[in-house]
Amino acid sequence: MLYTLLLIGDEEQWAKADEAERQEMYARHEAFGKLLEERGAERGGGELAHSSSATTVRKVGDDFVITDGPFAETSEQLGGFYIVEARDLDEAIEFAKAVPGDVEIRPLVDPSAQ
Amino acid sequence: MTRHTGAEQAHQEHWARLLALLTGELRDLDLAEECLQEAFAAAVVQWRACPPANPAAWLLTAARRRAVDHRRREETLRRKLPLLIADDWIDGPEESPAIPDERLRLVFTCCHPALSPQARIGLTLRCVAGMTVPRIARRLLVAEATMAARITRAKKRIAAAGIPYRVPSAEELPERLAGVLAVVYLIFTEGYAQADADSGGLAGEAIRLGRLLVELMPGESEARGLLSLMLLHNSRRNARTREGKLVLLPDQDRTLWRRAEIEEGLALLPERPAGPYGLQSAIAAEHARADRADRTDWPAIARRYAELEELTRSPVVRLNRAVAVAQIEGPEAALSLLEGLDRLLPRHHLLPAARADLLRGLGRDAEAVSEYTKALELVEAGVDRDFLLSRRTQAMTRLDGTAQM
Numbered sequence: 237m238l239y240t241l242l243l244i245g246d247e248e249q250w251a252k253a254d255e256a257e258r259q260e261m262y263a264r265h266e267a268f269g270k271l272l273e274e275r276g277a278e279r280g281g282g283e284l285a286h287s288s289s290a291t292t293v294r295k296v297g298d299d300f301v302i303t304d305g306p307f308a309e310t311s312e313q314l315g316g317f318y319i320v321e322a323r324d325l326d327e328a329i330e331f332a333k334a335v336p337g338d339v340e341i342r343p344l345v346d347p348s349a350q
Numbered sequence: 351m352t353r354h355t356g357a358e359q360a361h362q363e364h365w366a367r368l369l370a371l372l373t374g375e376l377r378d379l380d381l382a383e384e385c386l387q388e389a390f391a392a393a394v395v396q397w398r399a400c401p402p403a404n405p406a407a408w409l410l411t412a413a414r415r416r417a418v419d420h421r422r423r424e425e426t427l428r429r430k431l432p433l434l435i436a437d438d439w440i441d442g443p444e445e446s447p448a449i450p451d452e453r454l455r456l457v458f459t460c461c462h463p464a465l466s467p468q469a470r471i472g473l474t475l476r477c478v479a480g481m482t483v484p485r486i487a488r489r490l491l492v493a494e495a496t497m498a499a500r501i502t503r504a505k506k507r508i509a510a511a512g513i514p515y516r517v518p519s520a521e522e523l524p525e526r527l528a529g530v531l532a533v534v535y536l537i538f539t540e541g542y543a544q545a546d547a548d549s550g551g552l553a554g555e556a557i558r559l560g561r562l563l564v565e566l567m568p569g570e571s572e573a574r575g576l577l578s579l580m581l582l583h584n585s586r587r588n589a590r591t592r593e594g595k596l597v598l599l600p601d602q603d604r605t606l607w608r609r610a611e612i613e614e615g616l617a618l619l620p621e622r623p624a625g626p627y628g629l630q631s632a633i634a635a636e637h638a639r640a641d642r643a644d645r646t647d648w649p650a651i652a653r654r655y656a657e658l659e660e661l662t663r664s665p666v667v668r669l670n671r672a673v674a675v676a677q678i679e680g681p682e683a684a685l686s687l688l689e690g691l692d693r694l695l696p697r698h699h700l701l702p703a704a705r706a707d708l709l710r711g712l713g714r715d716a717e718a719v720s721e722y723t724k725a726l727e728l729v730e731a732g733v734d735r736d737f738l739l740s741r742r743t744q745a746m747t748r749l750d751g752t753a754q755m
Contacts, residue, residue: 237432237512324435324514325464326522343512346432 238279238344239328241318245337246311247286264336271334272320277327281318312338319344357393360405365390365480366562368409370452374515376417377433379459380505383477385420389413406449431509434459436516453478454517454566461530462513469504470533471540476501478562479555489552490540527567531576531627534559538580542587543732553584564618571620575628581615582634584608595740596733600643612638629658648677665694669704681708699728703738706745715749 253261272278287306294301306313318335322328325341332339365386372382389412393405402408436455460473471490475481481489487497507513518526534556541552560577567573589606590597597603619635620628633654640646655671658664668691676684685708688701695701706721722742729735 237435239512322512324516325462325512326514326516326518328512329464341511343510 237322237324237328238346239320239322239325239331240342240344241281241320241328241332241335242314242340242342243316243318243335243337244312244340245315247313247315248311250315251286261336268318268331268335272318272331277320277322277331279319279321281316283316284314287313355394356397356401356405357390360393360409361390361480364406364409364449366453366456366478367449367451368406368413369477369480370454370456371410371449372413372417373434373456374436374452375414377436377515378431379434379477379508379515380431380502381417381420382413383505385413385416388416410449431506432512434509434515435512436514451566453562455515457530457563457566458517458526459508459513459515461526461533462508463526463529464511464513465504465507467533467536469500469507470529471537472497472501473504474533474559475537475552475555479559481555489544527570527572530563531572534563535576535580535627538583542583553580553587556580557584571623572625572627574618575620575623575625575631578615578618578620579627579631579634581611581618582631582638585611585615585638591733594733594736596737598737599637602643604641604643607638623654626658626662629654629661633658646677648674652678665691666698666700669695669698669701672708673704676708676711681711684708697728699725699734699738701725702728703741706741710741710745715745718745719749 250261269278290304290306292303292305292307294303315337318331320328320331322331325343328341332341369382369386372386373379376382376385386409389409392412393409397405457474457478460477461470465473472486475486475489476483483498483501484494487494490497492500517523537552537559538556541554541556544551557577557580560573560580563570563573564577585608586599586602586606588608589602589604615631616635616638619631623629623632633651636647636651636654652671652674655667655674659667659671668687672684672687675687685705688705688708691701702721702724706718706725709715709718709721719742722738722745725738726735726742729738
């Protein structure tokens with residue numbers, strides 16, 4: 237099954253992180269990437285820029301309302317994601333444990349099953 | 351009492367095993383349950399005229415046939431859910447006389463940590479214990495529709511989230527087994543709290559589940575510990591209340607304790623209990639062995655509680671240890687063990703209740719009354735509350751008595 241691992245966290249802390257902290261975090265993600273590679277599980281992913289760079293487009297009737305900022309203003313924001321191929325939820329949980337920080341696991345819907 | 355029919359007996363004996371097998375074959379828990387349910391309904395009618403030689407095989411064949419029909423009919427209608435993941439499934443020969451025992455998969459799937467505790471309890475009672483939804487709802491004091499929706503949602507979630515139909519690997523097993531045992535123990539305590547329910551209730555179902563786990567995992571000492579603990583607690587069921595009022599261990603009529611359950615519980619005790627259930631059952635065993643309250647081996651109990659506290663770091667265990675220590679070293683020593691627990695157990699009525707009992711033992715009745723009052727503010731309605739009220743009244747009466755002297 238395909239799963240997305242949504243990386244949720246306090247982005248202010250990340251914004252304030254110094255160079256050493258950033259390097260350490262990237263090293264941990266690199267190690268995680270290696271784990272995925274070994275399992276042949278990597279299907280994509282990326283780091284999202286700070287939510288202050290987000291633009292939200294809402295449809296109101298036939299109109300578009302464009303606002304700056306993320307869809308929901310919360311202190312915890314989506315900071316990045318991985319798409320992984322896992323045997324089942326247990327393996328996805330194993331991957332989620334290996335990623336730095338908190339993770340929400342969501343299965344990707346298989347379009348062929350619709 | 352309804353007559354015990356062949357179909358009922360077959361339900362008791364074969365439900366979980368057949369459901370476990372069908373779920374693996376169909377890779378759809380919902381469909382498997384529905385078809386097996388229908389097969390049992392047909393059995394109730396048809397077996398009266400002509401009981402089969404092999405009930406389990408009859409039921410399996412009937413359920414499989416229904417599954418084929420359902421799949422054909424609902425090919426296009428059925429909401430599409432992914433099939434259960436059971437990658438190491440080996441299909442047995444169709445006409446194999448022995449039904450392979452796949453119940454462990456069922457147990458671990460129903461108790462998966464990605465399901466809410468409420469869902470785990472409902473699913474386990476429905477799928478493994480084979481209880482009907484109305485009965486589960488009644489026993490857990492929720493509306494039937496709520497329980498039905500909860501179980502349906504949980505089954506969908508298993509398929510949609512990709513919760514596997516599998517016994518966990520050796521490295522995952524200890525953690526996952528602890529989760530399974532916790533579900534069974536929760537079911538037991540839920541039933542045990544219902545003072546009027548007897549063996550037909552949840553406590554009895556939990557004991558049956560405990561037996562199943564011991565049968566399926568004979569090497570797991572914590573499974574034995576849990577079964578032993580439940581049996582030892584349940585053996586006191588008849589002595590635990592009198593006229594709807596709670597009777598504490600020292601005041602219980604020990605002749606009402608059920609010997610058969612005590613014997614079985616003691617025989618199951620792990621030789622060297624190391625886990626939380628084994629240690630708790632060792633403590634319960636000390637009480638069970640004492641034919642009179644004043645012959646209880648309190649030092650042994652206090653030692654077990656100390657081990658348990660070391661293991662769990664639980665403030666509730668500390669509380670219980672204090673009660674044991676009070677029996678050996680007196681209430682003062684116990685009171686000092688309770689210091690600092692208020693921060694960890696702010697909403698727990700047992701802490702002020704225990705403190706009140708200790709203060710009462712020291713003759714500090716005014717403080718005892720105020721602690722009973724605190725406990726009463728925290729306790730829910732029920733036998734515990736009535737008990738605390740009567741204790742407070744006793745302490746108040748004594749206080750009045752001394753004031754008048």
